[in-house]
Every structure is written in structure tokens, then in C-alpha cells.
Amino acid sequence: MKVPPVLVAAALVIAALVLPAAAAPLNSRPPGVIGMGHEGYTINGVPNARRGSDGIPVITIHRGDVLRFQNDSRWVHIIGPGSRGLLAGPGAGAMTPLRMLEENDVYATPAWTTPGEYLITCTVHPEMNAKVVVLP
Numbered sequence: 001m002k003v004p005p006v007l008v009a010a011a012l013v014i015a016a017l018v019l020p021a022a023a024a025p026l027n028s029r030p031p032g033v034i035g036m037g038h039e040g041y042t043i044n045g046v047p048n049a050r051r052g053s054d055g056i057p058v059i060t061i062h063r064g065d066v067l068r069f070q071n072d073s074r075w076v077h078i079i080g081p082g083s084r085g086l087l088a089g090p091g092a093g094a095m096t097p098l099r100m101l102e103e104n105d106v107y108a109t110p111a112w113t114t115p116g117e118y119l120i121t122c123t124v125h126p127e128m129n130a131k132v133v134v135l136p
């Protein structure tokens with residue numbers, strides 16, 4: 001018996017709607033950890049973090065602090081120094097040139113040792129940008 005293609009397509013659509021809900025729940029994000037959603041960072045609960053006038057998260061830390069990220073989404077993120085999905089040269093701030101995070105992955109940067117302003121981005125989601133302000 002031949003199955004009409006429209007039934008196969010409908011079954012795939014239904015499976016796509018149901019399967020994510022059946023996946024294991026994501027780990028909850030501890031306070032102070034920057035979340036990674038779909039095309040944006042989550043900063044509620046992160047001390048000294050706010051939205052800038054352009055809507056981009058601004059996270060203020062002191063020299064020697066580290067930043068902690070958790071991918072609390074089902075999307076893969078590849079973060080690094082830069083803006084709008086384009087990487088800056090390595091060594092900008094304390095971000096490693098690239099760090100891939102799959103769901104539930106946690107990453108702590110090395111200590112930020114040089115005061116200044118640094119941009120971070122996600123190469124997968126160019127809309128995913130943030131500014132890190134390192135105070136002396």
C-alpha cells in the first residue's frame with residue numbers, strides 16, 4: 001500500500017511538535033549565571049546586569065571576576081569575542097576565541113584581568129550580543 005506524501009508530511013509535523021516536549025527537561029539556571037536562549041542572553045538574576053538603550057545586555061564586573069554561562073535552551077551556541085556574529089581577534093577580554101555550548105552546558109570564562117568594555121557574540125545567532133564592562 002502506498003502512503004500519500006501528504007500523510008507522511010503531516011506525521012512529521014506532528015512529531016516535530018510533540019518530540020521536543022518529550023525531551024528531558026533543561027537544567028534550571030542558577031542565580032548569577034547568564035542564560036542562553038534562542039537568539040539572546042538571559043540576564044535576570046545576574047548581578048549588575050541590565051539592558052542597554054539598544055536592548056543589548058550590559059554586564060558589569062570587576063577586574064578578576066569570571067562570567068558564567070549556561071545554555072538553557074535546546075539550541076547550540078558558539079560564543080566568542082565580537083559583535084553581530086563576527087568574531088574579533090583572539091584575546092579580546094577573557095573570552096576564549098570560541099566556545100560551543102550545547103543544551104545544559106555550563107561555561108565559566110577565565111578571569112577578566114583588563115578593565116575596559118568588551119563585546120561578545122554568538123556565531124550561530126548574530127542577534128545574540130552582549131557587552132561586558134570590566135571595572136578596575
Ligand SMILES: [Cu+2]
Pocket residue numbers: 039076077078122123124125128
Ligand atoms: Cu547562539
